[in-house]
Amino acid sequence: MTTDAETLTKRVHDAGPGPRRPRRLRSAAPIILLALAAVFMVLAYQTVHEVAVGVYSLAMLLCLILSGLHVGVAMALSGVYAIWVIYGSVGLVSALKNAPYDSASSWSISVLPMFIFMGFLLWRSSITNKLYAGAGVWLNWMPGGLAVTTKVAGAAMGAASGSSVGIAYALGRIALPEMLRAGYPKRIALTSVLMAGSGGQLIPPSIIMVVYAGIAGTSVGQQLLTGLLPGLVLVGAYITYLIVTSLIMKSKFDIRSAPPATRQDRIRSLKDLWQVPLVILLVVGGLYSGFFTATEAGAFGAFVALVMLFVYRRGESGRALWEAVRDSLASTGSIFLLLAGSAVLARALALTGVTQAATDLIAGSDMTRVQFLLALILFYIVLGLFLDPIAMILLTVPLLLPIMPAFGIDPLWFGAFIVLLGELAVITPPVGVLLYVIFRLSQSKEVNLGQKISITDVMRASIAFIPITIAVALILIFFPDLVTILPELSFAE
Template identity: 45%
Template structure:
């Protein structure tokens, strides 16, 4: 989902306003000013890169150029490739540019380990086309409805399962918002709890295998995909559990009592609960098979992805029989090709940018700066947490990872920070970016959905209400991050255990 889908946050003028409307936000003028400044920065940074400057200055100009290109919504891959090629030309001449264009596009993506990417994406899209969204939500509600805030807790758990197989927090929130928000509002939930439960529902799913974001990080950091996926399980479960606890606490004030909530819905029997599992069994089975296969050494990550894709294909045939299974499979296949092409194109851009940064010396210079500041592991990671939160106010997860990981690699190694652990940390911080105001894309998407009468149930839900819901849940997300920093074993114990078992 691109920033093009964002909703204009400006409020309409008061209905009873009189007199000439001279106090209006100059949207058109402001847009032109922003555009002019951005163009000036693009021209200035490009010119600076071609001047006889020191390599570090050329690297800084490349970063400015990349950010400007991202801001004007150029595809992230191109926003990396353009400054990388200009920087290579400025530093080493046209022969290096020619060599990079001739060899990197093939060498960077023609790796057997990356074949897991299309497998996991196809699996998620097939399950999505099979229509598991509503079934996951219904099962979560039936099994967890006995808890305070049962609807919100069920939404959170269903979101974790759905995001883990779909690979998209945006897609998960979009689907659950249409189902969960009206249900919670009708049951008497405060709109902040209803919206917040949906917004954070997809966060743990991006850490639980199969996670496309972790696979992309593994490609950027050049670490094994299987152990990287295992490294996300502990943090993902921790996020899901602590957000569930937070929802239960909030439900004491912002939700009806368990008795009141039960009275607003038909009674749920054990037969209903077990019946709901019959409609969602593919999701937990696939997750268990993938995790067990990689943990036990039975599957490599690629083989686990292939197995999951084949099972998802069979599931789609069964779930969609009589309802166009071949069309669903065709749509999922086309979408997979498009997604994989975009991801591989981005990995090519990452490698080009990383090589250009190596030539400029920015990466080693940053490592030396951190060393001169005498930062230890904890203080450095706390600093990076603040940096990621600030970046998240105006950047999305992929640009954040692309900008920071290549520069940070020498520093992470010098501070003896596990690259597998940092993958879980970076993905979690990147996912927080999509909910962090003022540019968190999920906030705008949820606000757009809540404008529909069948979703808002007659309540006036403003963009400010959505932002407030985000801010109420942010402290728990920050707490989880701090816990991971002080207890890295939460992430590393499982891949270490799998590694010891394989010996």
């Protein structure tokens, strides 16, 4: 590496937990979309067929989301309007008096704030940031060592923080210039950054898995364990690709690998490497053995992270704790708003008959289990153009749950499958949100070192991500035991 571990740690920390939200473009598009949503409202009001009302409410939902409205608010508005059209204000109050509260007060969801708080505590303690420098001491000598280091550190950070976009942004600010300076071609450098946080969403503790378990009614502890082996397979596949690609391109580009670190350097680096794996091991081990329930595991993980914050941020622990609390409240509130909106929309779709109609239509088709799941891969890739993974899960799982028994699909298995597809969606061209985050980041001269990086370069770098992720999805389809074996062997509740 071209800078020392302390400098790298500081630079990753300065990157912050994620990109700032871009300013909305001033254009006529939101106005047009809102007008179109109003048209669907009128059509829904005039129709006498309940299923048609539900379909119009979904069209209204899509317009509201594309106009820039928060997804949770858009789902709630669409659901409320559909129920009001059919049942009036009295029926609306009766149908919705408990739905939002029940969705947020579920015991299985109570672990969510703890996992979110744990992730932000680890981030604000600078522990996750030190992973990059520490991992580099062990991995930089390999072919594509800097790229592999980025992926390994990103997977660990992703498991702890739950944000692929935030991880890729923070690591990209330090890893991109390091790789370009070491002679890496833009394609490998960008690919490794795009892959940085992916896979971590599957490895417990996973916020998205908890959200799915709350919606699907599965055991949170068992659901978290379903993602461990698929997540490790996905991370291993990415690392293999980066190593092989670096070996192939080494003859064309002057890719420089760092000399192997000395034994003393590796021993010293261990102080930066054990904290996050320890937290993950305690949470996973406690769940697997049945020693912790999921909620207890989240609380214990947050406590351990809090202790680490006071140890590693002495003198700044008060400010760091406040920042972790503030960020946790914002993230938790946003997710709970999504949960409440999803509950309202799910109730509306059930009352209008859309859920039953979709179940009858798909269950009555001649599709096999494999054909149905392949169709879902395409469906989620398209849906990912508009929604983030959590919103995708909240919007679609209530519709899909009644259909899964007809195809013999285990809800536990499906949770790992759908989280994997959500990871694929955020990076799929041409609209994957992560592509534009990394593109904006790469326009800084401090990051690109004077090299021109276009959005086309970023999209080309993402191409490798798609077949690898789809290949892992196919492995899950044809070898479902990879997902279910740990929950079956565990004592998790």
